[in-house]
Amino acid sequence: MTLLRVDGLTKSFKGLRAVDDVGFEVGEGAILGIIGPNGAGKTTTFNLVAGALAPDAGTVHLDGTNITGRPPHRVLAAGMARTFQLMRPFYSMSVLENVTIAVLAGGGSRRTARTTAAEVIERVGLARWRDSPSEGLPTAALKRLELARALASRPRVLLLDEVLAGLVPAEREPVMDLLDELRTTDGVTLVFVEHIMAAVMRLSDSVLVLDLGRVLTHGAPEEVTRDPRVIEAYLGEEPDADR
Amino acid sequence: MTSAPAAAPARPRPPIPWGRAASVLGVIVLAIVLAYVQSGSGIVVSQAVVTGILVGGVYGLVAMGLTLIFGVLDIVNFAHGAFLALALFATYWLVASTGMHPYLALGICTVVMFALGALVQRGILAGAMGRPLENQLLITLGLAMIIENALLMFFGADPRSVALPGDRGVPILGAVADLSRILAFAGAIVLAGLLFLLLQRTRMGTAIRAVAANHAGAELVGIDTRRIYMLTFAIGTACAGAAGALVAPLVTIEPTTGAQFNIIAFVVVVLGGMGNVVGALLSGLVIGLAEQVGGLLLPGQSPLLSVFIVFVLVLFLRPQGLFGRSG
Amino acid sequence: MTAQTTTREPAPPAALPRQPWNRHLAVVAVLAVLLVPLPLVLPGAQEAVVVRVLIFALLSIGWNIMSGFGGMFSFGHAAYFGLGAYTTAWLLVERDVSPWIGMAVGMVVAAVFAVVVGFLALRYKLRGAYFALATFAFAEMLRLWATNSDFVNRAEGYHVPLLPENSWWYMQFEPGSPNYFWIALALTVAALVVSILFLRSRAGQFTLAARDDEEAAASIGIPVMRYKLMTMALAGAISSVAGAFYVQYYLFIDPDLAFGSSQSIQAILPAVIGGVATIWGPVIGAAVLGPLSDVTATVLRNPPPFLEFLQGRGGLDVILYGLLLIVIILLLPKGIYGALRDRWSRR
Numbered sequence: 049m050t051l052l053r054v055d056g057l058t059k060s061f062k063g064l065r066a067v068d069d070v071g072f073e074v075g076e077g078a079i080l081g082i083i084g085p086n087g088a089g090k091t092t093t094f095n096l097v098a099g100a101l102a103p104d105a106g107t108v109h110l111d112g113t114n115i116t117g118r119p120p121h122r123v124l125a126a127g128m129a130r131t132f133q134l135m136r137p138f139y140s141m142s143v144l145e146n147v148t149i150a151v152l153a154g155g156g157s158r159r160t161a162r163t164t165a166a167e168v169i170e171r172v173g174l175a176r177w178r179d180s181p182s183e184g185l186p187t188a189a190l191k192r193l194e195l196a197r198a199l200a201s202r203p204r205v206l207l208l209d210e211v212l213a214g215l216v217p218a219e220r221e222p223v224m225d226l227l228d229e230l231r232t233t234d235g236v237t238l239v240f241v242e243h244i245m246a247a248v249m250r251l252s253d254s255v256l257v258l259d260l261g262r263v264l265t266h267g268a269p270e271e272v273t274r275d276p277r278v279i280e281a282y283l284g285e286e287p288d289a290d291r
Numbered sequence: 292m293t294s295a296p297a298a299a300p301a302r303p304r305p306p307i308p309w310g311r312a313a314s315v316l317g318v319i320v321l322a323i324v325l326a327y328v329q330s331g332s333g334i335v336v337s338q339a340v341v342t343g344i345l346v347g348g349v350y351g352l353v354a355m356g357l358t359l360i361f362g363v364l365d366i367v368n369f370a371h372g373a374f375l376a377l378a379l380f381a382t383y384w385l386v387a388s389t390g391m392h393p394y395l396a397l398g399i400c401t402v403v404m405f406a407l408g409a410l411v412q413r414g415i416l417a418g419a420m421g422r423p424l425e426n427q428l429l430i431t432l433g434l435a436m437i438i439e440n441a442l443l444m445f446f447g448a449d450p451r452s453v454a455l456p457g458d459r460g461v462p463i464l465g466a467v468a469d470l471s472r473i474l475a476f477a478g479a480i481v482l483a484g485l486l487f488l489l490l491q492r493t494r495m496g497t498a499i500r501a502v503a504a505n506h507a508g509a510e511l512v513g514i515d516t517r518r519i520y521m522l523t524f525a526i527g528t529a530c531a532g533a534a535g536a537l538v539a540p541l542v543t544i545e546p547t548t549g550a551q552f553n554i555i556a557f558v559v560v561v562l563g564g565m566g567n568v569v570g571a572l573l574s575g576l577v578i579g580l581a582e583q584v585g586g587l588l589l590p591g592q593s594p595l596l597s598v599f600i601v602f603v604l605v606l607f608l609r610p611q612g613l614f615g616r617s618g
Numbered sequence: 619m620t621a622q623t624t625t626r627e628p629a630p631p632a633a634l635p636r637q638p639w640n641r642h643l644a645v646v647a648v649l650a651v652l653l654v655p656l657p658l659v660l661p662g663a664q665e666a667v668v669v670r671v672l673i674f675a676l677l678s679i680g681w682n683i684m685s686g687f688g689g690m691f692s693f694g695h696a697a698y699f700g701l702g703a704y705t706t707a708w709l710l711v712e713r714d715v716s717p718w719i720g721m722a723v724g725m726v727v728a729a730v731f732a733v734v735v736g737f738l739a740l741r742y743k744l745r746g747a748y749f750a751l752a753t754f755a756f757a758e759m760l761r762l763w764a765t766n767s768d769f770v771n772r773a774e775g776y777h778v779p780l781l782p783e784n785s786w787w788y789m790q791f792e793p794g795s796p797n798y799f800w801i802a803l804a805l806t807v808a809a810l811v812v813s814i815l816f817l818r819s820r821a822g823q824f825t826l827a828a829r830d831d832e833e834a835a836a837s838i839g840i841p842v843m844r845y846k847l848m849t850m851a852l853a854g855a856i857s858s859v860a861g862a863f864y865v866q867y868y869l870f871i872d873p874d875l876a877f878g879s880s881q882s883i884q885a886i887l888p889a890v891i892g893g894v895a896t897i898w899g900p901v902i903g904a905a906v907l908g909p910l911s912d913v914t915a916t917v918l919r920n921p922p923p924f925l926e927f928l929q930g931r932g933g934l935d936v937i938l939y940g941l942l943l944i945v946i947i948l949l950l951p952k953g954i955y956g957a958l959r960d961r962w963s964r965r
Binding site: 098119121124125132136139142145148149150152153158200 | 632633634820823824826827829830831833834835836837838839840841842
């Protein structure tokens with residue numbers, strides 16, 4: 049059953065088409081990876097879906113509800129949360145306080161919010177940092193904090209903006225395990241923008257490839273990565289034998 | 292990683308925004324017409340226009356210094372008006388105690404203010420570079436408080452005045468303007484022109500513009516940014532100082548006079564685009580006109596009110612100013 | 619099954635102490651009780667200084683809520699002070715309304731003004747210096763309007779009519795009466811309590827989050843605009859109380875005193891010197907600045923021989939304020955209380 053449907057998203061900046069007629073569907077509990085070379089419009093698409101930018105044209109439907117152009121806090125109310133590529137903690141607060149606020153924003157009493165937040169923190173494996181100031185956390189912990197904050201509202205769809213960027217390979221595995229679990233155990237639908245092919249291959253049910261603002265192709269990971277158009281978009285030349 | 296557009300390059304911006312200039316002129320003309328209707332007298336209106344432009348030239352000079360400081364050092368210099376007041380009193384003191392001609396005092400003031408600005412920047416502000424904006428604002432505010440109240444303490448609150456020998460009314464375009472005001476305008480334009488030439492044609496000017504455009508990049512190509520910061524701040528305060536000396540024969544010299552120019556300078560800078568030197572000069576003229584013509588449109592209110600109305604409108608509708616930020 | 623973190627991670631930094639809201643409340647209560655007998659032990663002249671300190675504190679507490687905790691730097695806070703002052707004065711002089719009611723009405727007027735200014739500024743996405751300049755512009759416009767408006771007696775302002783005897787209803791007592799101090803103390807205590815309760819509440823936490831990172835706050839579901847406006851309204855209301863009390867104490871108000879930039883600066887200084895975005899900062903700052911003004915006035919009245927030429931001149935106190943401001947920003951950017959608090963928590 050389609051949970052997230054995007055049709056004909058278009059956005060221009062000063063006469064430049066950053067995103068041109070982008071559309072895709074994501075089924076409930078599925079994982080969609082969005083890839084593309086630099087400048088393909090991935091982040092802009094992401095921001096358009098998440099409500100950080102208003103599209104010039106096109107629609108975004110979440111579980112049948114039209115959420116196009118809604119501001120971020122109302123997108124969240126509809127059940128879709130996002131993380132940021134540049135980690136943005138509430139720097140004056142501890143990890144627990146960061147997540148508590150995220151829980152509070154969804155309603156509920158302050159006492160239960162703390163408990164729920166602690167649970168979420170435990171869930172993403174951040175327990176030992178629970179009371180630490182969020183400012184100055186190492187990258188891996190900050191990434192998890194982003195996840196925790198996004199998960200605090202119990203979203204149905206989670207948008208992840210390069211969640212693995214800045215992590216060394218040893219740190220990536222646990223995060224990918226966590227994302228997998230979120231889908232299987234918690235039933236969260238994931239849409240993630242990513243550069244790291246191994247992650248895309250491992251996690252995605254389907255992959256959307258963008259290039260120059262348009263959808264190049266959309267299909268299963270193995271097909272997409274063997275598609276010569278995709279290879280050319282990335283490498284900009286004739287495909288080589290070993291890829 | 293980033294979504295830098297990969298396709299066609301952006302259209303290069305036209306060097307002079309004719310369209311915008313035309314609409315600004317249109318609004319001004321409309322205001323003048325309305326003022327004529329409101330006051331019913333052509334003479335009154337032309338007086339306002341002439342005074343407005345003449346006063347606007349000086350506003351432009353003051354604002355050029357302020358906007359330059361912002362463009363290069365990213366500092367909102369709330370002490371700008373205080374430096375102007377310092378020059379006012381210095382001029383008064385020089386003229387009253389040695390009987391020298393006010394325009395000779397102009398030369399002295401400009402140099403002294405330049406040196407003072409360099410000192411202040413090196414000594415106090417250098418430590419605040421890179422700090423949050425509010426902190427810098429507060430430091431320059433502190434400076435303003437110190438300078439203005441030192442003037443109050445040493446000179447007292449009584450208003451003083453400086454007379455320009457040979458001052459008389461000169462008929463222009465159906466209105467009458469004091470010679471001192473015309474000379475102040477001329478001086479301001481000349482200095483503004485010199486500043487512009489400095490920025491465009493000299494090596495130092497190019498270095499300044501480079502730092503304004505990109506601090507880190509400028510350092511990488513070997514520009515001594517610390518020296519440029521000091522120089523730029525000094526030039527900025529020199530502009531304020533020169534403007535102070537130029538208007539000394541025109542205004543009542545009190546410790547609070549600087550504050551009035553300060554407010555107007557900020558309005559002009561925002562209107563012209565923070566960091567845009569040419570914009571500052573042109574906007575100075577616009578604000579001068581707004582003040583005088585606005586005073587006709589809203590009789591019974593302070594002319595400053597029309598300035599603020601323009602200010603607030605610009606802040607809301609086009610915060611990058613009429614001419615956009617440069618660099 | 620939870621994901622495991624790698625063992626190579628560095629040890630977590632020391633836990634961030636939880637904001638001791640209840641401890642703050644307790645301190646407020648204790649201080650309030652301790653200060654009540656103050657007028658009975660202080661010599662009469664000092665009473666004026668202490669009342670002035672409380673007025674500064676009240677004004678700055680309001681400023682701090684929006685600029686420190688809310689992250690929206692206000693450079694025109696005189697607007698709220700002046701609205702409180704003028705509302706009380708107008709209602710009293712023109713309509714014979716008790717200043718207590720005038721104070722309440724003033725709070726509403728200031729709050730509404732704050733919401734209007736805030737809405738416009740936030741809708742048009744003004745930030746940083748632009749936001750500050752906009753607030754300054756609005757305060758100046760109020761000043762210019764008041765100076766030229768017959769509705770509020772133009773530049774003359776209002777004199778509070780003198781009453782022959784003490785009156786609680788009209789908040790007027792003989793000069794030097796301890797009642798003034800007790801009222802000011804009660805108002806300041808109330809402002810502190812309100813601040814603490816606000817910051818402790820959900821609304822306060824959301825405001826702090828929005829200050830730390832507005833976009834992130836929006837993305838986790840906080841309606842940022844709503845809370846920013848709430849913060850500004852609260853800040854305006856509290857500062858307006860300072861203005862309302864000012865009129866009753868000094869028995870006079872005019873446009874410059876009410877809306878002038880020196881009041882806006884007076885709102886900022888105590889908080890910056892004491893510690894922006896702290897509960898106690900504005901109070902400590904006010905306690906430092908208030909007496910300073912008095913001390914310099916005394917010095918200037920009878921200056922030592924080498925400063926004789928300064929006799930009777932005004933301005934020294936503001937010079938010292940300016941020096942103090944610069945020194946604090948350069949050396950103790952977190953303010954006196956902020957720096958002390960950091961030192962204590964590191965022990």
